Amino acid sequence: MTPTSTSSPNPNLTGTVQLTPFYAIPIALVVLAIPLIFVQPWIAGLVALFGLFLLFxxxxxxxxxxDTDLDLYxxxxxxxxxPYQDWLNWQIFWSNLPILFYFREVKSIHFLPILFDPKTLQACLEQRCPKP
Structure with missing residues (x-):
């Protein structure tokens, strides 16, 4: 596996593109858990655990x-x-603050938190799997 890693706003999208990690959401959840300790300790614990899970x-x-698939490693x-040929639709929710990536295949629906560079994700999706 010899991926091309990119995170620039206008990446070269030919060949294989590996998205760089995006730690904003997991770190934000862990930080949010700190003041929640004083309000609801058990909710703070759940938020912190979820943030640590996403960080991992x-x-x-x-x-x-x-060129033909989105691969998860x-x-x-x-x-x-x-495989892109099985995709029916995709969307990144809240473009100003991207937190959720949705895509639908012929047989299933997927919701993923944005754990990868959102700009490169959007650019790759627009190029390789344009919306109808």
Missing amino acids: QTATLRLQFT RGETLLRRF
């Missing part, structure tokens, strides 16, 4: 856009392949 996922998962291990 951000550090270990990788998304790669190939953990380290060098391919976990799942999503």
Whole structure:
């Protein structure tokens, strides 16, 4: 696996593009849990645990856009392949503050937190899987 890593606003989108990690959401959740301790300690604990879980996922998962598929890796291990030909729709929610990526395939629907560079994600989606 020899991915091209990019995070510039106008990336070169030919070949394989591996998205860089985006730690904003997991860190924001962990930081949000701190003042919540004084209001509701058990809710603060849940928010902090969820933030730490997302932090682990951000550090270990990788998304790669190939010419034909979106591939999900953990380290060098391919976990799942999503062929573009099976995609019906996609959307990044809240463009000013992207936090959720949705895409629908013929047989399933996926909601993913934005754990990868949102600008490169958007650019790759627009190029490789344009909306109808």
